Amino acid sequence: MKCRRFFLQLAAVALLFAAPHTATAQTYPSKPVHLIVGFPAGGPADIGARLVGQWLSERLGQQVIVENRPGAATNIATEAVIRAPADGYTLLFSMVSNAINATLYDKLNFDFIRDTAPVGSLMRTPGVMEVNLDVPAKTVPEFIAHAKANPGKINMASAGPGTVPHIYGELFKIMTGTDMVLVHYRGAGPAMPDLISGRVQVMFDSVPAAIQQVRAGKLRALAVTTAKRLDVLPDVPALGEFVPGYEASNWYGIVAPKGTPVEIVGKLNAAINAILADPQARARIADLGATPFGGSPAEFAKFLAEDTERWGKVIRAANIKPE
Numbered sequence: 001m002k003c004r005r006f007f008l009q010l011a012a013v014a015l016l017f018a019a020p021h022t023a024t025a026q027t028y029p030s031k032p033v034h035l036i037v038g039f040p041a042g043g044p045a046d047i048g049a050r051l052v053g054q055w056l057s058e059r060l061g062q063q064v065i066v067e068n069r070p071g072a073a074t075n076i077a078t079e080a081v082i083r084a085p086a087d088g089y090t091l092l093f094s095m096v097s098n099a100i101n102a103t104l105y106d107k108l109n110f111d112f113i114r115d116t117a118p119v120g121s122l123m124r125t126p127g128v129m130e131v132n133l134d135v136p137a138k139t140v141p142e143f144i145a146h147a148k149a150n151p152g153k154i155n156m157a158s159a160g161p162g163t164v165p166h167i168y169g170e171l172f173k174i175m176t177g178t179d180m181v182l183v184h185y186r187g188a189g190p191a192m193p194d195l196i197s198g199r200v201q202v203m204f205d206s207v208p209a210a211i212q213q214v215r216a217g218k219l220r221a222l223a224v225t226t227a228k229r230l231d232v233l234p235d236v237p238a239l240g241e242f243v244p245g246y247e248a249s250n251w252y253g254i255v256a257p258k259g260t261p262v263e264i265v266g267k268l269n270a271a272i273n274a275i276l277a278d279p280q281a282r283a284r285i286a287d288l289g290a291t292p293f294g295g296s297p298a299e300f301a302k303f304l305a306e307d308t309e310r311w312g313k314v315i316r317a318a319n320i321k322p323e
Contacts, residue, residue: 025263028088029062035254036067036081037093038074044125044208048252048288049093052122055281059271066093073097073162073322075108082115086259088268091119096164096250096311099304103312104162104322113308116255118300119265120272121293123285125250126207127168127225129239130214132198140223140242143202144176151179157191157203158184161323165191167311168204168225168248170318175243195219206250207232207289225249232289251293251307253300269297 033056037049046068053064069077074097084090098112129140137143147154156173158166165188173180183200185191188209194200196218204225211232214221223239224230225248239246254272256265275281276292285292295303314320 025261025267028264028267029060031089032063032065033060033088034065034067034090035093036069036077036090038070038077038097039068040070041068044206044288045093045095045252048123048290051284052093052252052254052275055275056268056271059274073101073104075101075105078112079110081255082110082257084257086117086257086261088256088260088264090257091268092116092255094253094255096307099308100162100167100311100315102308103315104320113305115258117258117260117265118297118304119254119256120269120297121251121253121295121300121303122272122276123252123288123290123293124226125252125288125290126230127164127204127248127250128207128210128214128233128236129172129202129204129222129225130195130210130219131202131222132195132200133218133220134198135201135220137222138220140237140239143222144178144242147176147178147180152181154180154202155183155200156180157188157195157200158182159188159191160184160186162315162320163188164206164250165204166320167314169202170320171246171248171314172204172239172243174314174317175246211289230289231286253293265297
C-alpha cells in the first residue's frame with residue numbers, strides 16, 4: 001500500500017511539472033514573437049527573415065517582430081538567442097554562417113549545436129561560379145585546365161574570411177587541385193566592380209546577388225553550386241556535372257534556445273511546413289532565387305550536424321582564420 005501511494009505521489013508531482021508546459025504550448029503564442037537575424041537591414045538574410053516573419057505572423061495569429069543584431073558574423077545574434085528564455089518567444093533566423101562559425105572561431109561563448117533547439121528549415125539559396133568576360137574558359141573543365149596552366153595567376157574574389165564565397169571557392173580549389181590567389185573584400189558587393197572590370201577573375205557568389213549581372217551579359221556563369229540545375233538559370237550546368245560530389249548552398253532556418261518545450265517547437269515547425277506548402281510562398285521564394293527546404297525538427301538537427309562537420313573539414317584543410 002505504501003509503495004502504491006509513493007508512486008501515485010510521484011505521478012502527481014510529474015503532472016504538476018508537466019502542466020505548465022502543456023498549458024504554455026496550448027496558448028502559445030500569447031504575445032509577440034521576436035525573430036533575431038544576424039545581419040543588417042536590407043540584405044538577403046534580412047529580406048528572407050522579414051518574409052518569414054510576416055508568414056509566421058499570419059499562421060500563428062501573433063506579431064513576429066524581426067530584430068537585426070549584426071556583428072561578428074552572426075555570433076552576436078546567435079548568443080543573444082541562446083541566452084534568452086527557452087519559451088518560444090525569442091527565435092534565431094539561422095543560416096550557413098552558424099555551421100561555418102562553429103569551426104572558424106576557436107573561442108565562442110556557446111556551442112551552436114549543443115545550445116539550440118532546431119525548429120525547422122526554410123529555404124536554400126544556391127551559389128553560382130561566375131567569371132570575368134575576358135577569362136578564356138567557357139566551361140568548368142576549360143576553367144580548371146586554364147587555372148592549372150596558370151597556377152597562382154588567377155585572382156578569386158572573397159567576401160571576407162570564412163564567408164560563403166570564400167568557403168565555396170576553397171571547396172572548389174580542394175576538389176579540383178587548382179591554385180588561385182585569394183582576394184578578400186568587405187562583402188560580395190564591393191567585389192563585384194573588380195570582377196566586372198577584370199581585376200579579379202572569378203567569384204562564387206549567391207544567385208540572387210549575381211543573376212542580374214549574368215543576365216545583363218556583364219559576367220559569365222560557368223556553373224551553379226547546387227546538385228541540380230536551377231529554373232532561374234536553366235542553361236547553366238551544375239558544378240557537380242564536372243566535379244563529382246561538389247555541392248554547396250546557403251540555407252535559412254529557425255532555431256530556438258535549448259530547452260524550448262517540444263510542443264512549442266512542434267507548433268512552430270508545423271507553421272513553417274504549412275508556409276512552405278503554400279503556392280504563393282513557394283513562388284515568392286523562387287523569386288528570391290531560392291528553393292523551399294522544410295522537414296521535421298529532427299531532420300533539421302541532422303542536417304545542421306552534417307553541414308557543420310562538412311564545412312569544418314574545408315576550414316581546417318584551407319586553414320581559414322577569421323579577421
